Amino acid sequence: MGFIENIFNAIGDFTWGWSLIPFLVVLGLTFTFVSGLVQFQFFGRMFQVLYGKQDPRTAGHVSSREALLVSVGGRVGGGNIAGVAVAITLGGPGAVFWMWAIALVGMATSLFECSLAQLYKRAEPDGTYRGGPARYIIFGLGEQFRWLAVLYAVCLIAAFALGFNAFQGNTVAGAAEDSLGINRIWTGIFLAIITGFVVYGGIKRIAKVADVIIPIMAISYIAMALIIILLNITSLPGVIWDIVSNAFGLQEAVGGGMGAAIAQGLRRGLFSNEAGLGSAPNVAAVAYVRHPINQGIVQSLSVFIDTIVICSCTAFVILLGDVYVPGAEGINGVALTQQSLVSHVGSWAQYFLTFAILLFAFSSIIYNYYLGENALSVLSTNPKAVHILRGAIVALVFIGATAPAATSVFFFSDPMMGILALVNLVALTMLFPIGLRLLNDFRQQLAAGVEHPVLDVEKFSDLNIDKAAWSDVK
Template sequence: MELLERLFGVIGDLTWGWSLIPILVIFGVFLTIATGFVQFQFFKRMFRVLSNKQADPNKISAREALLISVGGRVGGGNIAGVAVAITLGGPGAVFWMWAIAIVGMATSLVECSVAQLYKRADGTGSYRGGPARSIIHGLGEDYRWLAIIYAICLIAAFGVGFVAFQGNTVAGAAYDSLGIDRLWTGIFLTAVTGFVVFGGIHRIAKAADIVVPIMAIGYIGMALIIIVMNIGEVPAVFSMIIKNAFGFEEAVGGGMGAAIAQGLRRGLFSNEAGLGSAPNVAATAEVRHPISQGITQAFSVFIDTILICSCTAFVILLGDVYVPGAEGIDGVALTQQSLVHHLGDWAQYFLTAAILLFAFSSVIYNYYLGENAITFLTDSPMGILGLRLLVMGVIMLGAVAPNATAVFFFSDPMMGILALVNLLAIMMLFPIARRILQDFRKQLKAGVERPVLNIDDFADLDLDPEAWPKREEKAT
């Protein structure tokens, strides 16, 4: 076991410690420029998905895919991770968190558009897709080994490891604030998760359609109340964030360098742009053009970081609890104490409910990523059944035996490999992404309100005609 821990520790150092964050940042900037600042061009268009109505109730709509994705991106990191980033990097970390989110919107748009393009109909009215299938159908069978590495890492990191951590987070929050025994929380969370995941992607979508708006609107609404209560101090907070971000004021040791490092790391971990997870969900949606879903997923990054992470940041920075550079900081405790400072003791129970919803939405999202990877590796239904039972088991394990989550030390290193494989695939498939982006823009320029992918225009690509049926109307 010690040897394995060392091995995965080295992998983690080589990915997250040395290469991955700089690559994600540089590649995100490249995609922003190479796509003509696409996240700004289509920003207003992103909000259309909120009123999206799906004509076919048997399909996953763009809105449902967005909510599943938001539910996965938004988790404990939006509450605890932001607090830790501010403590270790100073208020300036918030600015760099915003910066990487804006860049990440372009990355997410590209990776999710490619996943949409190469999605396959599964014969049940649903679609399967994601980087593994994009590699096979976009790069060819010679790269199957790369797709297999991706699928295995996806199952290990998201389908198993992170599920255990979410179970641990929920049970810990319920015990600390409500005194509920971890066993009862574990039983409840396991049962509810089992009910949802055994219903497949459609039940997952329906659950996300209910849970995500409640948790997002509730959390943002609470933060807005606190901002309004302290409206006179908001300009000073903005000034503090900017000054600390560029080294004009030093809140912690390391100054500007610490702010950049913590902000970029928290932003990337939170919004997952470029990590190769969200494309698996993006591919499930029924849309007219791949870029449409790419735009939707860019919006997901905006919601996660610019909105929800910023809520946590302002709750903390507008209060008196925050101490720059404090050692041994518990991120959840800092956010909780800041809420109590602003709103009173009842706020700690609100935060517990928020953590419960955030973690649950992440669990079902992480499960689906694992399921999608399993269906790529094997056609046997026993594979999916085995994963469902495994997920329920590790949720229970994480809830009742918090120290047992140390067994899942491989999660972050596996996510590091996953991200590198995904970025490599995006780089090789970027010319294809640029083609469909040009097609989308060309139709908009011609006056088409809702562009449609015509599969005949891409006859040289390995696309699924069942996933992209011909449509008679291009403008409706």
């Protein structure tokens, strides 16, 4: 076992330490500038999905808004509560600035990966769609790259569907035990039952559940942070100055100074918002939209919500309090966030955070399940395989919740995510010219006065597009 762990640790060091983060940053900057700052051009348009009138043709399909909320639910998780605290502890307040920066760049990466997932999606007999990196590798790059799609699918199942779901169950059970005194086995049973109910309903039920719990989750957490900010409004300018000055080395909060701030900010930001990692495109592809760029724009918003909004809430809660001491060792992770909340509004806040962790974790569980199911469809079309996966995930959520040390078995999750991210980034690099074609087509229609651009598959007849998936968009 020790030998196997060493192998996966080496893979993790290579992907997350030496190749993945520079690749993500360089590619994100390239996409941003070559596309003409696309994420800023369409920033206002991103919010239309939240309040705009729903297209009646989405009846029977997963809507763009539902797909957005499922992906927000997946992106928003422990990284937004514990990960931000770790970034601040190890990188100082300046890490928050670099989290913001990588999110703004990552919005472009997310736009292109999700647009390509839409373009190459396939229609299913039940009226739903399937897509994602595995399919844009197969149908965009060609059958000779199917092995790359298979590698991606295997890593996606191992990392998200299996490993991360056990972690989520463990996180919820630990929080419930620490703050409420609930035995882990009861939390495990509760999580397993509700997980089974949702995942056996398929993507449509997942989308409906996300449409309810994600707004509650996000709004309640943001509201709590806003209350704390208002209670400490006079200290806010000083905190913002600390973030900016520490980010550029004007003041040193921790050992390593500016370098530590950049490293922690980029790493935690990328880990939290998942832009470019190849997970969110699996969900983006299921939505009914008239043009692939539409959903790409919408998915950029989920990166913004995850990092610029939710992660900032955690950062301000910590930095406006007196629990965090720059450079000092001690409280870290979720405990730092929890104790900071308590210092602001009282001991009841620990129960609020437990509730928030429950919603964050459960939304991630159902998101991770769908990623696994979608990846499995690339490997097997046997219906029994889906039932085995569903049963395995329900069991792993229970095991992760009930056994405090159980998640140590899933040491392979981060390295597997590193591999699938590299595979996705290689595919994105090769398919970027097609992404630009889509973007130029979208812009041309807008310039011609078309308020809601529509994909004309005949303009892209040289590509392996499933016409059945775009037959009713006009």
